[in-house]
Amino acid sequence: MPYEQLFLSSLALTVSAECLVTAILKKTAGGRLNLKIGYGRLLVVTAFASMLTLPYVWFVLPAYLPHGLPYAITSELFAFTAELIWYMLALRINFKRAAILSGAANGFSFLLGLVIMSS
16 A cells, blocks of 8 residues: 555544544543533544644654654654644643643554554
């Protein structure tokens, strides 16, 4: 499969996985996370976060980093940080709450990707 098609498949999976995680967090801890927005807005904000960061992870960072552990660590830290900032701005939540959302969403999609790649 061409690289661009793999990217689109990965984007669809990442957006779906991260939207699922943030929706579950809203359902189970929405009050403690101060997520006083509807599910629709939360899902749009989450999807946009993934669409902002994944092209950099797939097309920009590989040109500057060796594959393997340095790439994995740097790309995940980039996605986590960029999405954390996006969540703070778009949802008007503090650093800690945004870090929880970004960490949970990115952690889950990263682990899901590992599972899929190893099968």
